[in-house]
Amino acid sequence: MHNLFQALKKFTNKQEVPVISREAVLWGYRLFLDRDPEDEKIILEKMARLKNRKDLRQDFIQSDEFKMKNPSYLSTALSGNEPEMKIEEISSEAELQILFKHIQDSWQHLGKTEPYWSVLTSDKFLQANIQNTNTIADFYESGEHDVSRILETLERNQIDFTLLKSCLEYGCGVGRITQWLAKVFDIVYGYDISQEHLQIAKQHVDSKNIQNIFLHQIEKLNDVECLPKVDFIYSVIVLQHNPPPIIQFIIRQLIKALNPNGVALFQVPTYKLGYEFSLQEYLSGKAKRGEVEMHVLPQNQVFKAIRQEGGKLLEVIEDGCTGLRYKEMSNTFLVQKE
Ligand SMILES: C[S@@+](CC[C@H](N)C(=O)[O-])C[C@H]1O[C@@H](n2cnc3c(N)ncnc32)[C@H](O)[C@@H]1O
Missing domain, CATH: 3.40.50.150 (Vaccinia Virus protein VP39)
Structure with a gap:
């Protein structure tokens, strides 16, 4: 809650222009979580907190919801065909x-x-x-x-x-x-x-x-x-x-x-x-x-x-x-x- 408040404050004060667009966050939800965001606040929070697309991607991939919805993503990380490390x-x-x-x-x-x-x-x-x-x-x-x-x-x-x-x-x-x-x-x-x-x-x-x-x-x-x-x-x-x-x-x-x-x-x-x-x-x-x-x-x-x-x-x-x-x-x- 506190983070959200800070993020919103930063954003509304217009001290920092967010690099991540509203559209990018929206599509992050759709592509990674297969749904739309709960509300506008959560979009603003991500826009204020995340610095670039890599951060945005990691934020979704690291979320428990992504992991729950995509268990195979974790388990197929290695196929079994990988070579030995020297x-x-x-x-x-x-x-x-x-x-x-x-x-x-x-x-x-x-x-x-x-x-x-x-x-x-x-x-x-x-x-x-x-x-x-x-x-x-x-x-x-x-x-x-x-x-x-x-x-x-x-x-x-x-x-x-x-x-x-x-x-x-x-x-x-x-x-x-x-x-x-x-x-x-x-x-x-x-x-x-x-x-x-x-x-x-x-x-x-x-x-x-x-x-x-x-x-x-x-x-x-x-x-x-x-x-x-x-x-x-x-x-x-x-x-x-x-x-x-x-x-x-x-x-x-x-x-x-x-x-x-x-x-x-x-x-x-x-x-x-x-x-x-x-x-x-x-x-x-x-x-x-x-x-x-x-x-x-x-x-x-x-x-x-x-x-x-x-x-x-x-x-x-x-x-x-x-x-x-x-x-x-x-x-x-x-x-x-x-
Ligand atoms: C990334 S930090 C993690 C600290 C703590 N485990 C945590 O999660 O908050 C890694 C810590 O391990 C210590 N460390 C690295 N190699 C070590 C070693 N061989 N023996 C003891 N401590 C080590 C570092 O000094 C550092 O404090």
């Missing part, structure tokens, strides 16, 4: 440490420059735009959805969440989801590679006077091997920013950190057409890296890591966490420790 396996600790250091430098830098946008890459969370307290509130509110998804996933798999007392969030960032986890679990550990993100998380937790969250930095690769034993582990939009050998290493450590019958729910992209990883190319800077790197670990490698640490795979969800892009897949894995 991913070099690395197990030498020295090489893993070099990769880890690179990721750490990059996230500390993002934490200094764009702590909120680096978590949710929407323009409204850029430093230039986020100073408004309402925008920060919107940012933190978005984490509530994760907790309802966790609870529904556990329920669907007949896991009684009240038996899970301790929780570890791996890659907690600025505490967007952590604060909501603290409402469900007795104790929540938030781990992150970036001191900069953790500092903001700490300020947020203190400002809310939340007493059951304990934040820690992963300063070196070996810290991942010393995580506390817990009943529940959660990690979303984190592993994808690490090269595949690091993803595999972390998944193993997460499963290791579970108490018997403990449960982990973590997300990782598992296929991307044309994705390759070679250590030499990567370190020499020849590999194409965005400011926020995106990586992939194939499902068979995820399964292997889970098996190696005595985890039982309960469910694999197609989550669309990386957006619905052509020939890309992201999955959330629900795993229970035997």
Whole structure:
């Protein structure tokens, strides 16, 4: 409601001329949702909020209504004819440490420059735009959805969440989801590679006077091997920013950190057409890296890591966490420790 008000105000003040036309929004509804918009307000809201056609398309494609009406769109993203991705396996600790250091430098830098946008890459969370307290509130509110998804996933798999007392969030960032986890679990550990993100998380937790969250930095690769034993582990939009050998290493450590019958729910992209990883190319800077790197670990490698640490795979969800892009897949894995 608040967003709508702001959007309308912006529009009626004529401070910004919308790039998206009324006609484009109308046809967005017809083409993606097979219906006309509810009312004029919703058209104006989209015109004010969305900056270009790509935003408009994503807005419809990411909506629950589109996904409900087009289940085959999600499931046919991969046909089964896709080729294997060329991913070099690395197990030498020295090489893993070099990769880890690179990721750490990059996230500390993002934490200094764009702590909120680096978590949710929407323009409204850029430093230039986020100073408004309402925008920060919107940012933190978005984490509530994760907790309802966790609870529904556990329920669907007949896991009684009240038996899970301790929780570890791996890659907690600025505490967007952590604060909501603290409402469900007795104790929540938030781990992150970036001191900069953790500092903001700490300020947020203190400002809310939340007493059951304990934040820690992963300063070196070996810290991942010393995580506390817990009943529940959660990690979303984190592993994808690490090269595949690091993803595999972390998944193993997460499963290791579970108490018997403990449960982990973590997300990782598992296929991307044309994705390759070679250590030499990567370190020499020849590999194409965005400011926020995106990586992939194939499902068979995820399964292997889970098996190696005595985890039982309960469910694999197609989550669309990386957006619905052509020939890309992201999955959330629900795993229970035997
Ligand atoms: C996109 S943000 C997501 C934060 C949080 N999961 C959320 O959804 O609000 C990714 C976070 O993962 C952290 N991260 C990336 N690689 C990591 C690693 N190898 N170990 C621990 N944290 C990591 C980053 O510092 C950053 O805070």
